[in-house]
Amino acid sequence: MSWDWQFYCNDTATGEAVAGCFGPGGKEQTYLQWMLNAWGWTLTISVLALLVALVIGSFIGIARTAPNRWVARFGEAWTELFRNIPLLVQVFLWYHVLPAFIPVLKSVPSSVLVVLALGFFTSARIGEQVKAGIKTLPTGQRYAGLAMGMTLPQTYRFVLLPMAFRIVIPPLTSESMNIVKNSAVAFAVSIPELAQFAQQAGEETSHFEEIFIPVTLLYFVSAFVVNRAAKLIEARVRIPGQSGAK
Template sequence: MSWDWQVFCKSTLGDEASASCFGQGGDITYLDWLLSAWGWTLSVSALALVVALATGILIGILRTLPSAPWRWFGNAWTELFRNIPLLVQIFMWYHVLPQLIPSLQQLPSLVLVVFALGFFTSARVSEQVKAGILALPRGQRMAGLAMGLSLAQTYRHVLLPMALRIVVPPLTSESMNIIKNSAVAFAVSVAELTMFAMQAQEETSRGVEIYLAVTGLYFVSALVVNRVASLIERAVRVPGLVTAGAK
């Protein structure tokens, strides 16, 4: 089997190759397309991670409050979003919710995918935040309240700073999972890496080269996230505390 890596230097409009592998003017090569798709993948992943962390931390807190209705809401949110397949949730956001909420029809598919992926991941983040809070000695909450802090202040100044430092390792895995899960965005026509791979393979019949390149970019993206998160973990690690995944 002969490999033809020059396929990335070819124009998407024909078989002619570009000398620099980057198109000029209106000419676009498969390398241009690949890098653009990588950018869309990173954009979807980064935005979804922001949604997941913001929502997941809030839901995790609600699941540890003394108030039963808030705990019920947090548990219901978690069970709903983690027990429905991600692809089904994306189709719900893309095909069903815009029919029920017409204003959503004005949103681009990228935004809908970000919310679907972010809320799906928030259920997993909430489990980790809840576990981090419950892992702390009960005396810390009681001490905060005894010092005159409100419940909100106790969470903000006493519980969350410790709990979030404990759960950095599992949050690293979720950050990497978001990059991999973003591949389902192709189902609603977001021009990310998986969609590029499918379409470029059909046009060029060079599936080995195309899928190896896409796989490499997924690997590099996840590896960078892992290394950055490891640096953050070392920087915020609680002295004397051994956590799962600590190096």
């Protein structure tokens, strides 16, 4: 098998070699620049979607454990809705269907719609994990917060959630890694991320092996860094008395 890695230094428009693998800027760029820009899009979408998922998932987890049955049912309905519809279908719904009912979405960039679709999809899973973390805490924790004069929202904010998040860091790590991998669905609506780069550049150059190997490694590196960062956070905030705690 003969591999040709030099094509990464070729200009994407003319196919001519560029010294140093970096084009002069503007619309002209090499395949290496294109891949790195695509990696930036993948990371940006992943980070923003994770922030959306964490914020909404926290509220859904609280709702699932709320004493008000209507709030709890809302949390359950949210979870079942977004967890049971395939992610790719949700992306298409945000991109093709919802703008017909919510006209303001027509002016929203497709990248934002993908972030919302991925964030809402993941929020249902994070909500379940936050709910599980809260339920593992002794019920006396909630009563103690209320007995100290805190309101129920304050009890969740200052007592229950800080401990629950420390408990569910391992599953949250998995969800963070999944977001990086699931961001590949963005290619379906022409977001210039890694999956879209791999498909389009492969068709243009026919160097599929040379393209998909680095792209796979970039996905691996991204997920691995998330995993290591979460492990460090877990070690620093682990609740004393848990397995492995000092």
